[in-house]
Amino acid sequence: MKRSGAIFDLAERRTRVxxxxxxxLDPSFWDDPDHAREVEQQIARENExxxxxxxxxxxxxxxxxxxxxxEEEDADLQEDIxxxxxxxxxxxxxxxxxxLLDDEDDERNAIVTINPGAGGTESQDWADMLLRMYxxxxxxxxxxxxxxxxxxxxxxxxxxxxxNVQGKYAYGHLKSESGVHRLVRISPxxxxxxxxxxxxxxxxxxxVDDSIEVDLSQGELDFQTFRSGGKGGQNVNKVATGVRxxxxxxxxxxxxxxxxxxxxxxxxxxxxxRRARTMxxxxxxxAEREIRERKKEKRESQKKSIEWGSQIRSYVLHPYxxxxxxxxxxxxxxxxTVLDGDIDELIQAYLTHGTKDEEEAAA
Numbered sequence: 001m002k003r004s005g006a007i008f009d010l011a012e013r014r015t016r017v018x019x020x021x022x023x024x025l026d027p028s029f030w031d032d033p034d035h036a037r038e039v040e041q042q043i044a045r046e047n048e049x050x051x052x053x054x055x056x057x058x059x060x061x062x063x064x065x066x067x068x069x070x071e072e073e074d075a076d077l078q079e080d081i082x083x084x085x086x087x088x089x090x091x092x093x094x095x096x097x098x099x100l101l102d103d104e105d106d107e108r109n110a111i112v113t114i115n116p117g118a119g120g121t122e123s124q125d126w127a128d129m130l131l132r133m134y135x136x137x138x139x140x141x142x143x144x145x146x147x148x149x150x151x152x153x154x155x156x157x158x159x160x161x162x163x164n165v166q167g168k169y170a171y172g173h174l175k176s177e178s179g180v181h182r183l184v185r186i187s188p189x190x191x192x193x194x195x196x197x198x199x200x201x202x203x204x205x206x207x208v209d210d211s212i213e214v215d216l217s218q219g220e221l222d223f224q225t226f227r228s229g230g231k232g233g234q235n236v237n238k239v240a241t242g243v244r245x246x247x248x249x250x251x252x253x254x255x256x257x258x259x260x261x262x263x264x265x266x267x268x269x270x271x272x273x274r275r276a277r278t279m280x281x282x283x284x285x286x287a288e289r290e291i292r293e294r295k296k297e298k299r300e301s302q303k304k305s306i307e308w309g310s311q312i313r314s315y316v317l318h319p320y321x322x323x324x325x326x327x328x329x330x331x332x333x334x335x336x337t338v339l340d341g342d343i344d345e346l347i348q349a350y351l352t353h354g355t356k357d358e359e360e361a362a363a
Contacts, residue, residue, distance in 0.1 A: 010053055013046045020046075037211065052095055059088045098169070100351040105289070106172030108206040111148070111282055113162040117180070117199030124157030126183045126198040129339060131161050134177070136341030143167035147265045148275060156189070162263075162279065164207060171206040176350035177343075178204045179312030186318045195318055199311075205286035207278065214281040219249020225269060243272040245280045253291050259283050313346070315339065328353040 020043045023029065030036050063084045070077040101107075114131050116123035138145045144166040151159040165174060180201050187196040208214055225240040244262040251257055261279035263272040314324045321335040323346070330349040332338055338346070 010050065013049055017043055017046045017050070034211065056088065056091060056095075059084065059091065063088065097348050097351065100348075101169050101172035103172065105206040106175075107168055108171045108209075109167070110165045110171040110174040111162060111205055111207050111279060112165060112174060112177070113149075113160070113203045114158070115160050115201050115203075116153075116157065117201065119196075119198050121153060121155045121157060121189050122187055122196050123198045123200060124153035124155075124159060125189070126157070126181075127161070127200040128153075128157040129183070130181060130200055130202060131158060131163070133339050133341055133343065134165070134174070135163065137343050138165045138167075138170075138341075140341055141167070141173075143170055148279065149262050149264045151264070171204065173347050174204045176347045177202045182311050182314045184314065184316045184318065205282050206289075208282045208285050212281075212285060214285050216247060216249070216281065216284065219247050222246040222248070223273070241267065241269045241272055243269060243276045245273075245276045247280055247284065249284075251284075251287055251291060257287065259287065325349060 020039050023039060024036075024043075029039075063081060066077050066081050066084065070081070112134055114127050114134075116127040135145050146164040146166065148162040148164055150161050153159055180199055183198045183200075185196065185198075186193050190196065222245070224244040224246065226242045226244065227240055242262065242264040244260065247259045249257065249259075259280065261276045261283055263275040263279065266272045266275060312325065312327055314322075314326065315335055315338070316322045316324070317335055321333060323332045323335050323338045324330070325346050328346075328349040330346055332345060
């Protein structure tokens with residue numbers, strides 16, 4: 001269990017829970033509901049790790065019991081022992097990855113927006129392939145996915161799409177995907193079977209909730225409606241149910257920005273407006289997050305790797321198959337499985353790489 005020592009730090013976590021529980025006993029604890037809610041969440045997080053430790057400890061004891069039974073009864077329990085050991089190893093790997101998700105927003109839902117680059121149908125089809133990749137990944141991970149906006153291309157693919165990936169640590173996992181993704185393949189739309197290079201951008205940001213205050217009053221908000229042509233039923237094609245919100249404002253560092261959010265997938269304009277407002281607040285919040293991150297020199301190397309216009313990953317389908325993440329130099333030869341949603345290795349490499357950068361900067 002040596003690997004788990006750095007993950008759990010059990011004594012410190014139990015001490016922290018005791019301190020927080022003492023704070024809850026204060027009669028004025030609920031006078032500040034926001035702080036009280038934060039304390040409750042911290043206690044829940046620490047208890048999750050303590051319970052995970054107890055679960056691992058029980059799994060180790062079960063393996064030891066099987067080994068004793070095999071020795072004392074001369075029974076063939078090797079398959080059972082190997083299966084339990086593999087389950088223990090998988091659980092430990094999962095918890096090691098979870099330990100890297102320590103940012104205050106990592107636990108939140110994720111909003112993922114995908115836009116094709118220049119290149120018409122080629123790039124629009126590539127954007128649609130990325131959309132499918134993330135939806136398949138979310139399905140395999142047990143996350144719920146809600147379509148927020150979807151604009152199909154004229155021939156194939158998408159002009160843009162936004163999805164809400166709902167579940168614990170959705171943003172913590174998917175934040176690794178922000179940036180420009182490059183595809184090299186023989187085009188299915190080229191009658192001469194030539195090789196094409198396509199680009200698409202992915203923008204991931206945490207979904208805000210009532211616990212986060214985002215002030216949109218420091219700017220001008222333009223409310224626009226349009227016929228969405230989405231999947232909400234016939235009504236969306238007849239009435240201007242699609243909603244676009246455009247915010248022209250100033251961020252905390254003085255930068256003047258224009259931030260847009262739109263939602264097309266709900267049946268009514270009111271529902272789309274509510275969802276678009278949540279998306280807009282989330283994007284403004286993400287912009288402020290990036291300002292805070294830029295102020296931390298130890299994160300500067302990470303920040304540079306995810307800015308708009310940078311190519312974070314290449315997917316090559318011809319003349320060979322390989323996915324290469326340029327930030328971590330992680331290479332996977334089976335590109336098809338990656339495009340089918342198997343991106344955990346890339347996510348873990350990104351999170352581990354970021355942790356190493358922070359340790360080196362702090363040294």
